[in-house]
Amino acid sequence: MCLAVPGKIESIDDADPVFRSGKVNFGGILKEVNLAYVPEANIGDYVLVHVGFAISTIDEAQAQETLSYLEEMDRLAGMENR
Amino acid sequence: MKHIDEYRDGNAARAYAEAIGRITTRPWTIMEVCGGQTHSIVKFGIDELLPRSVTLVHGPGCPVCVTPLELIEKAISIASIPGVLFCSFGDMLRVPGVSRDLLSVKAAGGDVRIVYSPLDALRLAVEQPGREVVFFAVGFETTAPAVAMAAHQAVRQDVRNFSLLVSHVLVPPAMETVLSSPGNRVQGFLAAGHVCAVMGTAEYEPIASRYHVPIVVTGFEPVDILQGIHMCLRQLEQGRAEVENQYARSVRPEGNPAAQKLIREVFQVVPRKWRGIGEIARSGLGLREAYASLDAETRFGVAGHTTEEPPECRSGLVLQGLLKPHECPEFGARCTPEHPLGATMVSSEGACAAYYHYRRRRG
Ligand code: SF4
Secondary structure, eight states: OOOOEEEEEEEEEOSSGGGOEEEEEETTEEEEEEOTTOTTOOTTOEEEEETTEEEEEOOHHHHHHHHTHHHHHHHHHHHHHO | OTTTGGGSOHHHHHHHHHHHHHHOOSOEEEEEEEHHHHHHHHHHTHHHHSOTTEEEEEEEEOHHHHSOHHHHHHHHHHHTSTTEEEEEOGGGGGOOOSSOOHHHHHHTTOEEEEOSSHHHHHHHHHHOTTSEEEEEEEEOTTTHHHHHHHHHHHHHTTOTTEEEEEEEEOHHHHHHHHHHSTTOOOOEEEEEHHHHHHHOSGGGHHHHHHTTOOEEEEOSSHHHHHHHHHHHHHHHHHTOOOEEESOTTTOOTTOOHHHHHHHHHHEEEEEEEETTTEEEEEEEEEEOGGGGGGBHHHHTTOTTOOOOOOTTOOHHHHHTTSSOGGGSTTBTTTBOSSSOSSGGGTSTTSHHHHHHHHHTTTO
């Protein structure tokens, strides 16, 4: 039940800041999500959603870094062996 | 789907398994704290990709599993009161109480409903002012911001027919309980990424240094978990014990300040009982004085009730990594997901149920 799922913000309604909410797209399925805890998030950003609340904005640069971790490890190992 | 599929790539997973094999020179035992990670590990067979010398043990991080029997009994009592509309996350409905579960209250005519978010329960209270609407607030730090918002809105909008049965738990005290248990085997941790997205990473620093264990904040997809294991093993092999962040795309060191602020406003840190483990000091969240009017335990007069745990379920040992699910004599025999003896067999994130679903056939 602690699962949180990434989705993309399609629209934002922030007439009331506490109820800042928006439509988030999860692989084609649109859901209403509370965005009060991610005041920095904009349309097009990916957010991590848990029980109807966005709890974090996903950082694209960090995501890229995670995906190139092994290459980085190989590079480090190469340097050590030299 | 973006931010999911790329972390499920089979070739990448195999490359990680090889990289892990290359750096591992000794036997190590690592605990993944979160039930969501346990589910991924067993489902994708991640533990089977690892060198034999690396053992994963499954931690106490499933709120459904650790909610004490006592609270389940309180939930059943409240849900059975005529006129009460009892709302819960779906996983809680089948958690066995002493003689029945919430689902059987529903079958007997009780109004028990599954909601996706605590705000849905609040909405029901606003729509039906004549009913007492109760939300069963279980969860770790990940879920606390949502419940805090529902509490905050209820008070702000003066919704008087809404209350909360609170059983919130905190991860760091549970990790310390595991580490200070005399039979502890855990040498490194994968910390729960979603908890840290809310709370940040600072509270893990003292644990890493006091117990000299590496703690790697880790995500939930196979590549995340394998990378977390690699980072943890690297530290173990090099004799380091630091807090590292594998899940940096979602976890900032400071966490989510807006969420923490509302959690602090609504909740205070309290002692809490954990199913199978017992009471752990400062391990839960309870409502603050200003929100005490929302407390369902006082509203419905169940605050003093206590219940003893059944002795035949060994979930306490499973939750502390001292016993693997299939080593429990009841596993798959008297205890199955259809007839669970303990909560770790109910929730799909519970270690016993994960083994039952994905491992039984292979023995
Ligand atoms: S298999 Fe069943 S009885 Fe045994 S520890 Fe797991 S939940 Fe408890």
